[in-house]
Amino acid sequence: MPRFRKFLLCFVLILSIAFGFIRQIKIACRSVQALVSRHEAVDSRYRILKDKILSFVSSSPFDFSRFSYVSGIPGKAAERYYDFQYAMAPHLISDNNAHADHFVLDFETPESLESHCRDNSLEVLFQSGGLAIARKDRRFT
Amino acid sequence: MTAGFLAMMSYLVSGAIGFCALRVFLKNSRCPGSLLLFLAPGAGLFISSFLLYFDLYFFHRISRELAIAAHLFLLVMLWGAYRNTKREPAAMKEGVVFFAILSAAALLLLAVMLKSPFGTGLDVWAIWKIKARFIYHAADWRAIFAPGLRFSHPDYPLFYPLALVWAWLFAGRETAAAAFLLAFMMTLCLVGLVMAAAARYGRRSAWVSGLFLISIPHFIGMGGSQYADIPVAYFFTAAIVSMDMALCGEDARWAMVSGAFAGMSGFVKNEGLLFFAAFCLSLALFTERRFLFAMAKGGLLFLAFTVFFKLSTFSPNHMLRPEAISRLTAEEILSRLGTVFSFFAAEIRKENSWAYAWPVFGVLAVFFRREIFGRDKIWIPLTVFFLNAGYAGVYCLTALNLPTQLAVSLDRLMIQSFPVLTYFFLTRAPFVRDA
Numbered sequence: 001m002p003r004f005r006k007f008l009l010c011f012v013l014i015l016s017i018a019f020g021f022i023r024q025i026k027i028a029c030r031s032v033q034a035l036v037s038r039h040e041a042v043d044s045r046y047r048i049l050k051d052k053i054l055s056f057v058s059s060s061p062f063d064f065s066r067f068s069y070v071s072g073i074p075g076k077a078a079e080r081y082y083d084f085q086y087a088m089a090p091h092l093i094s095d096n097n098a099h100a101d102h103f104v105l106d107f108e109t110p111e112s113l114e115s116h117c118r119d120n121s122l123e124v125l126f127q128s129g130g131l132a133i134a135r136k137d138r139r140f141t
Numbered sequence: 142m143t144a145g146f147l148a149m150m151s152y153l154v155s156g157a158i159g160f161c162a163l164r165v166f167l168k169n170s171r172c173p174g175s176l177l178l179f180l181a182p183g184a185g186l187f188i189s190s191f192l193l194y195f196d197l198y199f200f201h202r203i204s205r206e207l208a209i210a211a212h213l214f215l216l217v218m219l220w221g222a223y224r225n226t227k228r229e230p231a232a233m234k235e236g237v238v239f240f241a242i243l244s245a246a247a248l249l250l251l252a253v254m255l256k257s258p259f260g261t262g263l264d265v266w267a268i269w270k271i272k273a274r275f276i277y278h279a280a281d282w283r284a285i286f287a288p289g290l291r292f293s294h295p296d297y298p299l300f301y302p303l304a305l306v307w308a309w310l311f312a313g314r315e316t317a318a319a320a321f322l323l324a325f326m327m328t329l330c331l332v333g334l335v336m337a338a339a340a341r342y343g344r345r346s347a348w349v350s351g352l353f354l355i356s357i358p359h360f361i362g363m364g365g366s367q368y369a370d371i372p373v374a375y376f377f378t379a380a381i382v383s384m385d386m387a388l389c390g391e392d393a394r395w396a397m398v399s400g401a402f403a404g405m406s407g408f409v410k411n412e413g414l415l416f417f418a419a420f421c422l423s424l425a426l427f428t429e430r431r432f433l434f435a436m437a438k439g440g441l442l443f444l445a446f447t448v449f450f451k452l453s454t455f456s457p458n459h460m461l462r463p464e465a466i467s468r469l470t471a472e473e474i475l476s477r478l479g480t481v482f483s484f485f486a487a488e489i490r491k492e493n494s495w496a497y498a499w500p501v502f503g504v505l506a507v508f509f510r511r512e513i514f515g516r517d518k519i520w521i522p523l524t525v526f527f528l529n530a531g532y533a534g535v536y537c538l539t540a541l542n543l544p545t546q547l548a549v550s551l552d553r554l555m556i557q558s559f560p561v562l563t564y565f566f567l568t569r570a571p572f573v574r575d576a
Contacts, residue, residue, distance in 0.1 A: 005508045009570065012501045013353070020356030020496030027358065028252030 145318030151189075151311030152182065152326055154212055159185025161219035163398065168226040170392050175239075175337035176382070179330045180398075183372075183379055187405045188215070190303035191446065197282045198453070205310045236344065239336055242351040246332045249355060250325055253365030258321055260367030268293050269369060270320065273302035277309050286454060295456035298447060300409040301369045320367050328364030331375045335564050338382035341389070342568040350567040353501070354560060359494040363556050369410050370553045376406035377416055377528075378560045381521055384424070387432055388517075396432045397439030404443025408450070411458070412532070412557060417444060419527030423520040465540030477537040484547040488555060498559070505566045513569045521565045525558045 113132055117124055122134040160181035164172075192211050196203045260266070271293050276282045286295045301323075308319035332354055340347035354360060364371045380403035387395035403420050406413030417440060424433045489499035505513055514522070532554050539546060 008504055008508060009501075012497055012504050013349070016497035016501050017352055017356040019492060020358060020498075023358050023493060023496065024249050024252075024356070024361060027362075028249065031252045031256035 144312040144314055144316035145322070147312035148308035148316055148319040149322055151308045151319075152186070152322060154216060154311070155185035155189045155307070156182040157185065158188050158212065158216050158219060159183065161216070161223040162188065164226055165219060165222045167394055167398065170394055171390055173337060173341065175333065175340065176386070179333040179337050180379055180383070180402075182326055182330050183375055183402065183405070186304050186307075187300065187408065187443075189307045190300045190408065193303045193307055194299060194446075194450070197276065201281045201283065202279070203276065203282075203306065203310060205313070208307065208310050238344070238348045239340070239351070242336065242348055242355065243329060243333055246329055246351075246355040246361070247325075249361045250328055250365055253361055254321060254325065257365070259317055260320055260324070261365075265320075265367045268297060269301045269367075270305065272297075272299065273305035273309070274315070276302055277306050277315060286456060294459060295454060296451065296458050297411065298408045298413075298450060300405075301372060324364060324367045324371070327372045327375050328361070331364075331371060331378060331560055334375065334378055334382060335560050338378075338385065339564060339568050341386075346568050350563050353498070353567060354563050357494075357496055357498055357559070359552060359556060360559065362494075363553065368553065370556055373406055373410040373412055374557045374560050376402050376409055376413065377557060378564065380406065380416070380420060381524065381561050382564065384420075384432070384436065385518075385521075387435070388428060393431060393435040396435035400436035400439030400441070401443055403436070404440035404447070407444055407447040412528075412554070414444075414447065415531040416524075416528050419531060420524050422527055423523035427516065427520040427523065460535055460539045460541060460546075462540045466538050469538065474537045477543055478533065480543055481533050481536045481547065481551075484544075484551050485555075488551055494552065498563075502562060502566055505570055509570060512571045513566065515569075518565065518569060521561065525561055525565075528558055529554075 113124065113127070116122070117134055124132050124134045126133045160177065163177055163180055163184055167177075189212065192215075193203055193208060196207060196211075200207075260270075272285050275285045276299075279285075285293065304323055305319045308322070309315045312319070332351055335354055336347045336351040339350040360371075380399045383395050383399035383402060387393065387399060403413075403417045406416050421433065421437065424436060489495060536543060536546065
């Protein structure tokens with residue numbers, strides 16, 4: 001086998017394997033970091049929020065079977081969010097934002113709720129204990 | 142914790158069923174022990190989903206007692222038959238490096254999965270897990286075809302949801318550990334399968350292909366994401382390596398096993414049906430007819446099972462709609478093909494996803510084409526080519542927005558045939574092979 005071809009093959013093969021491993025070790029380090037520093041906080045906040053929303057859903061005057069989407073989960077960690085949707089299914093699940101017309105929003109302050117609704121053309125229907133039900137503002141759709 | 146342990150036990154029961162079934166079928170044939178070990182979980186899980194589907198079809202919901210009893214009965218029967226086989230599988234001689242690579246793969250996977258133990262990506266939930274949940278909880282499993290759940294693609298096959306349901310039934314309750322274990326097991330088995338099959342060409346082939354595969358961030362990422370693409374890649378690879386065993390050993394029974402895995406892939410994802418067609422076509426062109434017929438014989442039962450599911454549910458596919466296809470002009474199709482190629486070219490340049498895997502394949506294909514593309518193994522890249530040509534065809538004809546579809550699915554389709562390409566190139570590369 002000519003030396004050049006052999007060298008070229010070794011070079012790209014080793015480069016690919018080395019680059020791939022370095023990249024994955026970085027991903028692994030970030031995962032561990034996230035696990036140590038953030039996960040616990042997100043987990044406990046998520047658990048509290050989930051319980052809060054479930055009791056909110058049962059006490060609110062709305063028929064949640066018409067709802068298609070839940071939004072505003074803190075942290076925006078995708079897996080938490082999907083797990084939340086999953087926990088609420090089948091009543092509160094949809095394919096994507098575009099089809100949603102009702103939302104459950106979690107908010108820190110009345111001002112943040114107001115600005116979020118203004119930015120996203122949402123109309124608040126009901127709010128209690130840091131949570132709100134909103135729907136797309138008909139004037140904008 | 143107990144539920145997680147029981148979920149793991151359920152997959153071990155399935156793996157044992159798969160191992161005995163393969164061993165009984167391949168009795169007296171030359172069979173590397175490690176290859177059998179990594180083929181067994183796929184075969185066993187398919188048998189489990191097969192049993193559960195018939196339970197669903199006839200009784201409309203799954204009985205826990207019946208499912209467990211059916212599995213244990215099958216295991217006892219197969220174990221009895223296995224003990225009567227004359228020849229034991231060959232002892233594993235893969236060595237320390239083989240298991241070190243598998244351990245490294247396990248560590249990389251755990252790092253990804255511990256960050257997102259519930260899986261990542263909307264489809265994991267909106268397609269697979271929601272179906273499993275309805276099958277497990279609903280009074281009638283046909284709730285998955287309700288109009289409100291149209292977004293979960295009712296035409297998608299049920300291997301993945303039923304594999305989850307099987308673990309939940311065994312555990313006695315729904316547990317997130319099932320999907321975690323399933324993804325972990327399928328990814329590791331796929332790495333092991335590629336290495337065990339490559340080991341027939343020399344130890345260096347085995348560990349280079351294993352290292353290469355697990356070094357690809359997108360491969361480990363997809364494995365940890367809990368999407369169904371790694372399971373379907375597993376079945377594609379199992380079909381290819383089994384056919385390679387058949388052709389190398391002149392043993393038609395391996396060709397039947399290959400057909401069975403190809404047929405099973407159709408019940409994992411719709412892409413499996415395309416794979417079966419591509420596989421048949423390439424074998425028809427470049428191998429002896431008896432292997433093609435043996436493969437078709439092994440695959441038709443499993444394929445018929447998938448077709449039966451499709452016909453009995455009768456749900457149209459969201460990607461292809463006849464009325465939209467009939468409106469397409471030749472210019473539009475050509476322009477769409479150009480878009481597909483441009484997205485493909487952009488994807489293979491993403492070194493953060495693929496490292497330099499595609500340049501490696503490029504170097505091998507260009508500088509070692511004589512050694513690589515010999516007539517004896519040309520059916521492997523040809524199968525991959527036909528499969529991907531089929532995907533390109535679907536993209537060209539889809540009624541959905543093409544750039545959006547390419548952005549969300551092209552990398553997933555590419556990972557499906559990636560382990561097969563790894564096996565092919567790195568067992569053919571002279572430098573790797575001349576150990």
